[in-house]
Amino acid sequence: MPDPQEIKSRIETAIPGASAEVEDWTGGGDHFRATVTAPAFAGRSRIEQHRLVYAVFGEEIGGRIHALSLQTRSPDKP
Amino acid sequence: MSDTTEQSQIRDAIQKAIDEHRVILFMKGTPEAPACGFSARTVAALQSLQAQFAAVDVLPDPRIRQELSAISQWPTIPQLFVAGELVGGCDIVLEMYESGELAQTLGLGESAPPEPAPIEPQPVAGGLAQIENRLR
Numbered sequence: 596m597p598d599p600q601e602i603k604s605r606i607e608t609a610i611p612g613a614s615a616e617v618e619d620w621t622g623g624g625d626h627f628r629a630t631v632t633a634p635a636f637a638g639r640s641r642i643e644q645h646r647l648v649y650a651v652f653g654e655e656i657g658g659r660i661h662a663l664s665l666q667t668r669s670p671d672k673p
Numbered sequence: 674m675s676d677t678t679e680q681s682q683i684r685d686a687i688q689k690a691i692d693e694h695r696v697i698l699f700m701k702g703t704p705e706a707p708a709c710g711f712s713a714r715t716v717a718a719l720q721s722l723q724a725q726f727a728a729v730d731v732l733p734d735p736r737i738r739q740e741l742s743a744i745s746q747w748p749t750i751p752q753l754f755v756a757g758e759l760v761g762g763c764d765i766v767l768e769m770y771e772s773g774e775l776a777q778t779l780g781l782g783e784s785a786p787p788e789p790a791p792i793e794p795q796p797v798a799g800g801l802a803q804i805e806n807r808l809r
Contacts, residue, residue: 641765642747649748656748657738662711663749665764 596624597660603629609651610635612670625661636669644669684740687729691744691754694727696779699741700751704728711763715751718770724779726753755779 599617606615606629613633620626629648636644644667649656656663691697696719702708704716708730719726731738731750742748745759753760755778760766769775776782 641768642759642761645761645765646746657750664711666768 597627597655598624599627602627602660602663606631606648606651610647620662620664625659626664627660627662628664630666630668632668632670634670636667637671638669641667680736680740683734683736684744687737687741687744690727690729691757694754695756696724696726697729697754698726698751699729699731699737699754701730701732703730708732709750711749712751715753715763715766718766718775719753719779722770722776722779722781724781 599619603615603617606617607613610631610633612635613631615629615631617627617629620628631644631648633647635647639647645665648665648667649663652660652663687699698704698712698715698719700707700709700712700716702712704720707713707716716728729737731741738750741750741752745752745754747759747762749762751762751766753762753766760775760778761769766775769778
């Protein structure tokens with residue numbers, strides 16, 4: 596079962612300079628909530644920012660990871 | 674193979690539904706009976722703006738979701754489209770709702786809401802419904 600630490604480290608490994616805060620939303624190990632800050636988000640729309648994070652997990656989203664709720668920020672913006 | 678043909682028919686029907694409805698939500702369940710908390714929250718945001726929207730339940734056939742995600746390059750449900758463009762899933766829609774951007778995107782005035790419209794989602798007729806029916 597995925598845990599918040601795994602989700603966090605995979606995001607931070609895959610997206611250069613990213614920092615992620617991840618919590619298990621329901622305690623069930625399949626609904627997570629992540630706040631991700633990454634320089635790569637600068638100049639991208641929210642949709643594109645979320646796509647970058649979802650892309651880290653590919654087919655696992657909707658499968659092994661039932662839900663990953665996202666908030667994305669680029670470092671220069673609050 | 675017939676499978677492939679059916680998939681491309683489903684994809685065409687989804688695309689047609691997106692093209693034909695200015696505001697369309699692909700969700701789990703229906704606006705009256707959402708089958709997932711994320712879908713429920715997205716519907717609630719739209720309804721509180723008194724937005725009119727079409728809704729498609731993706732649950733009757735897993736291929737609807739597959740083909741939708743192939744079109745939108747978005748892995749999760751719900752998905753809100755406005756004027757043919759993916760606006761986002763639950764997180765983005767709620768963020769935009771809170772910032773007032775959602776009302777703007779929907780063309781609804783923030784300070785002066787339009788006439789209270791009946792919150793009746795339009796059924797999605799035509800291609801997709803036919804395919805869904807045929808698959809039952």
